[in-house]
Amino acid sequence: MTLPILTLLAAVYLLCTLVGASVYIPVASTSLGRINGILCDGDVSDVASFRGIPYAKPPVGRLRWAAPVKYSTNYPLEGLDAISPGSKCRQGTEGDEDCLFLNVWAPAKAIGAPKPKLPVRVFIHGGGYQTGAGSEDMYDGCKLVQDGKVVFVTMNYRLGILGFMAAPELRDSSADFGVGNWGLLDQRLALQWVRDNIAAFGGDPKKVVLSGESAGAYSTLLHLVTPGSRGLFSAAASFSGSADAMAVDFLRDAYTKGTNIRAALNCSIDKIADRGYANIPDCLRNTPVDIIMAVQAALGLRTVDYCVPTIDGVEIIKHPVTLMEQGRVAKVPILLGVNANEGALEVLAQTGSATNIELRRFYEVVTNLIPVPVTYYERVYEQYDADAFFDGNWIIAAFHAVTDGGYHCPSRRAAKNLAKHGISVRYHILEASQPNSGCPVYVSTGVYLGQEITDLVGALHGYDIPFTFMAPYRSPYNLCRFTDDEKQLASFLSGIINGMAANRNGAPLPPRTKSLTSPALKDIPNWPVWNTTSSLVMDINTAGPELYAAEDIGLDAKCQLWDDILADAIAAGSTAYT
Ligand SMILES: *[C@@H]1O[C@H](CO)[C@@H](O)[C@H](O)[C@H]1NC(C)=O
Numbered sequence: 001m002t003l004p005i006l007t008l009l010a011a012v013y014l015l016c017t018l019v020g021a022s023v024y025i026p027v028a029s030t031s032l033g034r035i036n037g038i039l040c041d042g043d044v045s046d047v048a049s050f051r052g053i054p055y056a057k058p059p060v061g062r063l064r065w066a067a068p069v070k071y072s073t074n075y076p077l078e079g080l081d082a083i084s085p086g087s088k089c090r091q092g093t094e095g096d097e098d099c100l101f102l103n104v105w106a107p108a109k110a111i112g113a114p115k116p117k118l119p120v121r122v123f124i125h126g127g128g129y130q131t132g133a134g135s136e137d138m139y140d141g142c143k144l145v146q147d148g149k150v151v152f153v154t155m156n157y158r159l160g161i162l163g164f165m166a167a168p169e170l171r172d173s174s175a176d177f178g179v180g181n182w183g184l185l186d187q188r189l190a191l192q193w194v195r196d197n198i199a200a201f202g203g204d205p206k207k208v209v210l211s212g213e214s215a216g217a218y219s220t221l222l223h224l225v226t227p228g229s230r231g232l233f234s235a236a237a238s239f240s241g242s243a244d245a246m247a248v249d250f251l252r253d254a255y256t257k258g259t260n261i262r263a264a265l266n267c268s269i270d271k272i273a274d275r276g277y278a279n280i281p282d283c284l285r286n287t288p289v290d291i292i293m294a295v296q297a298a299l300g301l302r303t304v305d306y307c308v309p310t311i312d313g314v315e316i317i318k319h320p321v322t323l324m325e326q327g328r329v330a331k332v333p334i335l336l337g338v339n340a341n342e343g344a345l346e347v348l349a350q351t352g353s354a355t356n357i358e359l360r361r362f363y364e365v366v367t368n369l370i371p372v373p374v375t376y377y378e379r380v381y382e383q384y385d386a387d388a389f390f391d392g393n394w395i396i397a398a399f400h401a402v403t404d405g406g407y408h409c410p411s412r413r414a415a416k417n418l419a420k421h422g423i424s425v426r427y428h429i430l431e432a433s434q435p436n437s438g439c440p441v442y443v444s445t446g447v448y449l450g451q452e453i454t455d456l457v458g459a460l461h462g463y464d465i466p467f468t469f470m471a472p473y474r475s476p477y478n479l480c481r482f483t484d485d486e487k488q489l490a491s492f493l494s495g496i497i498n499g500m501a502a503n504r505n506g507a508p509l510p511p512r513t514k515s516l517t518s519p520a521l522k523d524i525p526n527w528p529v530w531n532t533t534s535s536l537v538m539d540i541n542t543a544g545p546e547l548y549a550a551e552d553i554g555l556d557a558k559c560q561l562w563d564d565i566l567a568d569a570i571a572a573g574s575t576a577y578t
């Protein structure tokens with residue numbers, strides 16, 4: 001009897017070894033132990049991914065609304081299996097509070113290299129600080145890593161009320177009494193993880209480009225001005241970002257929001273004793289997350305009402321624009337990129353259709369997104385008068401106002417202030433490709449707008465994402481018929497971010513890659529930085545980039561209004577909500 005069993009065991013053993021031999025497991029050795037990854041599928045199998053790596057202790061219980069604490073538990077001997085994404089952070093009914101995970105992609109053969117030297121690209125996702133996750137399929141790094149020979153990292157960070165609520169009682173005594181920037185601190189902890197661990201994946205911690213889109217771009221600029229994030233990145237690329245409009249709250253305004261939330265959660269001072277709590281933080285931290293989400297849904301109808309990072313005087317010492325004016329920033333090369341028609345998405349999300357609106361509604365739509373004091377209504381009217389400039393179409397007027405006030409002008413403001421201090425600043429405007437296949441919007445939202453609306457909205461907010469993430473080359477997005485020009489644009493836009501980490505001077509010039517073949521895009525001799533006398537805007541379009549003076553494309557003139565509104569708000573220390 002024994003013999004056949006032994007033979008059988010031997011056969012099973014042999015079989016396992018054979019099967020095992022065909023499955024290559026990429027392993028990165030870090031100070032906490034080994035991390036086991038997985039190779040990407042199909043034509044990107046020379047790239048490894050490591051998903052769902054915890055970088056902080058779960059931010060629950062006493063750690064809710066507190067600075068994140070570094071993850072420090074040793075991995076099991078056989079290694080940490082990092083083959084599926086961790087939970088995204090709680091948003092509505094989705095995700096979990098235990099969500100502080102990051103993801104790494106690296107060329108398989110770079111992992112464990114004795115001299116780690118690959119440039120590193122870190123991405124902070126957008127979603128208005130309320131939604132999103134680093135693990136979304138669109139942000140998958142397999143293709144961009146293969147093409148760009150970089151190491152790529154995305155992270156989750158706390159969102160909404162859980163990520164950004166400020167209340168006086170939540171001042172963090174373990175973190176110099178900072179308040180309201182929990183999600184931003186998560187991002188920083190992830191950057192510190194990159195500094196400490198990325199060499200195990202073949203990345204050079206001295207060549208890190210911090211990039212982000214939308215709220216991720218706002219965050220990128222905030223890390224530029226927060227002293228605590230100094231030294232964690234060597235270049236920064238902000239796509240559709242701002243360091244002011246929609247990006248940050250004055251402490252007073254953040255406290256007003258926090259006080260309303262506290263009351264809605266029945267955690268006000270007059271309620272806590274009845275509910276058996278000794279203090280407000282205990283009441284807040286013991287509130288089930290479902291109730292917090294219900295309150296968030298009930299409160300958050302307007303973008304200006306959302307919880308966002310706070311100028312708490314500790315992490316964000318002063319208004320970011322003031323810090324930039326004073327040159328109190330990380331002195332690294334920076335790229336400020338905006339899309340030509342940023343405002344279209346946010347305006348249409350409110351109106352629900354492209355049908356014309358009345359003047360009253362125009363103000364409402366604009367001020368739901370960007371606070372404009374009533375005293376400025378007349379100047380807004382003069383500058384965006386639909387009857388004078390847009391054939392009577394107030395939707396188009398709103399596109400322009402939100403594009404300028406929320407994106408183009410804040411980025412210009414940052415560029416001017418940073419350039420004054422000798423920082424290498426470059427500014428670009430991404431135009432919709434001609435012809436526009438409609439794929440960029442379709443693959444990222446699942447909605448095909450039809451040719452007429454596609455042409456009307458052009459390069460709206462988020463238009464850049466499928467390009468910077470190489471979607472035209474990736475399954476299943478490549479099922480949409482991107483044009484050849486759009487594919488080249490993807491290689492270019494992904495390339496300029498990689499270039500900022502790879503090029504010694506941080507210039508956003510794309511390194512040579514297999515996929516970038518268009519002569520108009522691959523051989524840009526020079527991309528001049530801004531200085532006190534010259535502000536050249538790179539207009540990026542499928543025909544090739546062209547340089548224009550900011551003045552000549554009307555950027556300077558139209559931004560005076562928005563500069564004045566912001567200067568008033570900073571002087572008052574409050575955003576004038578209408
Ligand atoms: C707060 O208390 C009121 C009155 O007791 C109750 O109706 C409401 O549901 C409570 N809200 C929450 C979020 O618990």
Ligand SMILES: *[C@@H]1O[C@H](CO)[C@@H](O)[C@H](O)[C@H]1NC(C)=O
Nearest residue numbers: 528529530531532533534536
């Ligand atoms: C400013 O930039 C322009 C364009 O790159 C350049 O020609 C000029 O010399 C620069 N001026 C200064 C003062 O650096």
